[in-house]
Amino acid sequence: MSKAIYDHSAIEAKWQKIWEEQKLYQVDPHSVNAKNKYYCLDMFPYPSGHGLHVGHWRGYVLSDFYARYQMLQGKTVLHPMGFDSFGLPAENAAIKYKSHPKKFTDEAIVTIRKQLEDIGASFDWSKYLSTCEPNFYKWTQWLFLQLFKHGLAEKRNALVNWCGQDQTVLANEQVVNGKCERCGSMVSKKELSQWFLKTTEFVDELIDDLDGLNWPERVKSLQRDWIGRSIGAKIIFKSDDLSIEVFTTRADTLFGVSALVLAPEHPLIEKLVTVEQKNAVEQYQQSVRSKTNVDRQQQKETSKTAVFTGSYAKVPLSNKEVPIWIADYVLMDYGTGAVMSVPAHDERDFQFAKIHQLEILEVINSNKTELPFVESGDLINSDKYNGQNSKVAASKIIEDLEKIGAGSATTNYRLRDWLVSRQRYWGAPIPIVYDPQGNAHAVKDEHLPLLLPKDVDFVPGGESPIARSRDFIELAEKLYGKGWHFETDTLDTFFDSSWYFFRFLSPTDENSALDTETIKNWLPVDLYIGGIEHATLHLLYARFITKFLAKYNYIDTHITEPFQQLYNIGSINLHGARMSKSKGNIVSPDLLVEHFGRDALRGYELFIGPMDVEAEWNNRGINGIHRFLIKLYQISANQIGEGRNFSEQFARYLTNINQMIPQFRLNTVISEAMKFVNSIKEEKIDKELFGKFIITLAPIFPFLCEEMWQNLGNTESVFKQNWPIADTSKEKTKITVLINQKFIAYCDDLGSEEETKQLAVELPEVKVKLAAKKISKVIYRSGKLINLILD
């Protein structure tokens, strides 16, 4: 038998070129029947100067598997790729090297695009887009203006998150444990006038529509928790003529209130504080102000610092007088910034009351001796509500409060509006122009894109770099008149990525942002692949934008969700840590590709372990896949012909992988393929059967499979074929014979216990074990096993 040489470099170069010439992956989205489409999308990358590592490959290989698999299922597959190319890293690099962010970005794009092509993924590059290009951000600006026109983009004063390192404000979602999500430095609070998008307008849909999505439960619950819906009541407490509003989820415990507690920043404090307490209160407020948010939150149970205002408030319905306190465990930016303290039935209030010697009155009956008792039960010490169940009592109390104008049922959310202004250069300018009186107006459509000015020193200085551009100042006056000026902040780059998946359907359309008809056919995305780190960032923003566009008919109103199925790929680690340039534990794919080939690396990325969990990289593991490919190639070159009938093995293989593929179990798909190949050994295999086998492997090993496919005499691409149909008709039913739980042999399943037992006891292996012993019991499971229990 002659040795065929598996020359991966030659094979890969050959098919890469041919596929490109044939435009194998290019689709015309306008011509496709919606039923037969498959939109497969990767979270598009930021063009980092560090290039791709083997961890990045994993996601792209996975999405490419499904793109190609769906082609073989007869679907028209859209699998586009582009770059999320505005953002801080390029700008910071430019400052460091006294260059321009565009230059860094362009260079990185060239490198990464080359690396992406190396993967051999089925990207349709004709749909390419890059968010920093004017032909994209023109429409990003347009989108912002649509939000503005519908009153969903608004400039307002607010206490916002400020990153001193990056010299810009951040959205709530970009603050992680009090630190900047990008640079890790401490975030402080600043009162600033900023642009907000009203994500809270869609808050209920953002929670409720999660139910219909095929997303990992983990991500759904992260979003639910982030949005944080709590159903409860607003209750108004009177202190002389002042009204203090609190939010509570436990209106049933109203008769157990022993104090009102306000956040230190609460605006009513000034009016509430008595002369005697003035000094103490001001000192307390001062001490809180000097704490960072993290310090403030890290105290938790250990200490509940607080100060008394000297004033009292009346509890509605009971008319009890309770003291008004100030404590920093109450947060100004949640609810109303004030709470009613019920020590007997709330952990925090209990600690607070113990430290400051407040009354602890039980109003829910519990058998437990230990307080606080936070569950529901029947009311006690609550006047006419005594004996009622707390759930019932809560709604009754709210009803009664409503009658006297002292409260109402309400729902409170943790989600805040999305702050999108950034005081940095490398982003899309916010397309707003101010008249001489300072009123905001939309930049006219004919002036879009409002280009980023070039004459800018973009070293950050707390105000936006483009405010210092002469060109930008002059342009505003030229277009709009004397005294007019543009907004000088830029848009959060998450705004760019919140709509890019629509633009892939018409990336070069100069007349409109959205191709509504095509979007109607192609959205939602069928499979979206990326890391879990965007659970409450990008994925939330993209859902918001989609809901906005659907509500106002920019897209078909049925498309209320952007991503039907989401899959989170587990990270690839080295030495126990996620690969990153800063940790210095990067494995580059380039040498592996050269040595083992793209197919082998693709296969190993999938073989390394389950797709949704982290995996530890081991360079040597790729050997196994490479050997497998060599074996495969040998068979295709030398062992095709009349020989043993492998149709039974193949049927089993196909049945197994058909189950595994929808569950993303691609590591075991490869195992199954290896088993099948191992069973062939040196024997001949039927050409048609082997061809079917090649088709099933083509999504993983596209280059080699196309080569083998065409070497078998086929002239059309393997990706134009149909996925084989599993033939289960020939499968014989063999079942396991056990004696006292131990495996003994296989035997035919005759369908009934009696017949099968007769057959089983005649097997030589069974006869030996049985000897003179008596069978006391038979357990027969049709199609599975027969278990003979001996005395």
Place this chain on the structure above:
RNA sequence: GGGCGUGUGGCGGAAUGGUAUACGCGGUGGACUUAAAAUCCACUGCCGCAAGGCUUGUGGGUUCGAGUCCCACCUCGCCCACCA
């Protein structure tokens, strides 16, 4: 503190309640080679010369049968965290 995971050979990992350790890596021995690499073949959970016994974090339970289901505990990991 709350939520969600996880625990199987030297390693990555496999196993609709039915032969635990598939598949691969690594290792050992052999073939080929002047030699090496590559490739191929055999063996490779643990104890034992063997027969045989033991083994899925620990302890219970359900079952003819448990890595898998139930209860309790331990380990490690991730996320959220004074959200009223």
